[in-house]
Amino acid sequence: MIEMIRVGMADLKASRHPSILTTLGLGSCVGITLYDPKTKITGMVHIMLPCSKIASANTNRAKFADTGIVDLLAEMISLGANRKEIVAKIAGGAQMFNFTGPTNTLNIGARNSEATKQVLKELGIPILAEDVGGSYGRTIEISSENGRLMVKTIGYGVKYI
């Protein structure tokens, strides 16, 4: 039985093969999975906000796209992953509530996905697949066997990216 590792909100985990990493109920948050296909070392971070600089207190680095991805990468490298081999898949960044009022300007989901892509670009990590946006929640699961990412939704079924 392969160990299933839960990643909570504002949380990150890295693991050696064999493992399955999962995070449940992504809304406007973004789940970022990093995978080294050679060593099969896998990592996942569940970020809530785009940038650590907007917050006054930022003790939990896994909460933000900028610091969370950097920390996850470092943890995977310390487990023996090769920096050059690592590829990414991302999911989430939905807008759960549609407001007709003035609060509409704050689409944190879209800002989270944009920031995530920007950070990965700066780190030179290619994004192999993504499933972002929309207005629905997602549960994701990555297998260290092949780096396949399962995206599960309530209204749109299950897909693999």
Added chain:
Amino acid sequence: MKSDIDLNNINSFHLDVLKEIGNIGAGNAATALAKLLNKRIDMKVPQIRVMKFSEVSDVLGGAESEVVGILLGVTGDITGNIVFVLDLLSARRLVNILFGKHIDEETEFGSLETSALQEVGNILAGAYLSSLSNLTNLRIMSNIPGIAIDMAGAILSVPAVEFGKNSDTVLYIENEFTYGNNSVVGDFFLVPDEASYIRLLNALGVA
């Protein structure tokens, strides 16, 4: 505002005060719901939860359970979010009562049903907040409600994200309503931001 209150180390006295805030707010909301449905509504003693973000998705019977969430932004002297969450069965029962159908009739959530639920959320949240406002003498208003039918974790992450800008834990004041044998279980989550939470305690003279 200078205060020695730390959300990560909240004491039991402050928790009791917050619980009482939740109790009074929910009492008013329950009365509003009872009037709306013309049924007797009971409520449970509210739960106060101070949670780490990583624990948020475990509330409400699991992150993946499908629920109806009605979310309103709170503005005025305190800011934050108020979310009214119903499981699917309860939401359907509520709609059936409102529309004079048999309580367990299979009803799809079309635009009419969702807007009815949205309005119920609006009325209940309004009752909740106005009693808070009376109690604290603070000006508290709510924005237009938004509704989502989806995974509990995804819905509750929305107020958590709002809260997350300045804090690593989230404070939920959770209320539960039931009525008769045909229970409608609805949870209220009041999620003030950290400054507002201190302001609430200050207004009650306990900070």
